[in-house]
Amino acid sequence: MMRWSLALLLSLLCWSAWAQTQAGLGAFGCTNAQVGTCQLKTAAGKLFDFQVSNVSGTATWAFLMDTATVPVNGTIAGCSVSAQAPCLLKAYQLNPAGDTLGASWLPESLLFFGGLVIACSTTAPPTLTLSTTCLMSGETQ
Numbered sequence: 353m354m355r356w357s358l359a360l361l362l363s364l365l366c367w368s369a370w371a372q373t374q375a376g377l378g379a380f381g382c383t384n385a386q387v388g389t390c391q392l393k394t395a396a397g398k399l400f401d402f403q404v405s406n407v408s409g410t411a412t413w414a415f416l417m418d419t420a421t422v423p424v425n426g427t428i429a430g431c432s433v434s435a436q437a438p439c440l441l442k443a444y445q446l447n448p449a450g451d452t453l454g455a456s457w458l459p460e461s462l463l464f465f466g467g468l469v470i471a472c473s474t475t476a477p478p479t480l481t482l483s484t485t486c487l488m489s490g491e492t493q
Contacts, residue, residue, distance in 0.1 A: 382470075382489045390470040390488035394420045398461035399468055402490030403454040406446035406472075412483055413473040414453060416441040420467030427478050437466035443477040446486075461493070468492060 382390035392399070404414040417423060418431050419438030431439035441464065444453050472486030473479070 381492065387486065387488060388472050388482040388484045389422045390490065391422055392468040392470065392490045393464070393492045394467045396463075396465045397468065398463055398493045400458055400461050400491045400493065401454070401456035402470060403452065403488070404444070404446065404470060404472065405452040405487040406448065406450070406485060407487065408483065408485035409448050410474070411448055412446050412485055413476055414444045414446060414486065414488075415471045415473055415477065415480060416443070416462075417469045417471060418464040418466050419469050422469055423471065423480060425481050428480050429478065438469070440477055445476070 381392040392402075399416070402416070406412045415428065417428060417438045418441050421438070423438040428438055428440045429435050431441050441462065444455075446453055468490070470488050470490060471480060472483045472488070473481050474483045475481040
């Protein structure tokens with residue numbers, strides 16, 4: 353009887369952990385429409401995963417920025433202890449027409465402190481030139 357109880361307890365614990373991962377970690381943000389920016393969160397939090405698709409005929413860049421507001425075109429400094437928002441967490445180049453980038457930090461996350469915006473740019477970092485040729489989404493908490 354003791355083995356049966358222990359086996360049942362372990363099964364319930366495993367099922368509980370599995371159910372939590374299947375229930376979703378946070379909120380999904382943005383739209384399937386072509387956009388230049390995707391404001392995933394306006395406060396500190398965690399990024400679990402994101403996806404950006406380039407639908408243009410030219411290469412573009414996806415910028416992950418720690419900021420509570422959508423930035424305007426210009427130079428975006430890299431994030432550091434002394435950097436003020438907006439700052440650039442990461443940047444990825446996407447090839448022309450149909451290239452899709454997906455990134456995941458599961459089971460961990462990427463921390464941000466001011467908010468989180470994904471932007472589509474026609475220029476390489478650190479220069480942001482917004483472009484409406486991307487489809488974007490992400491999951492935050």
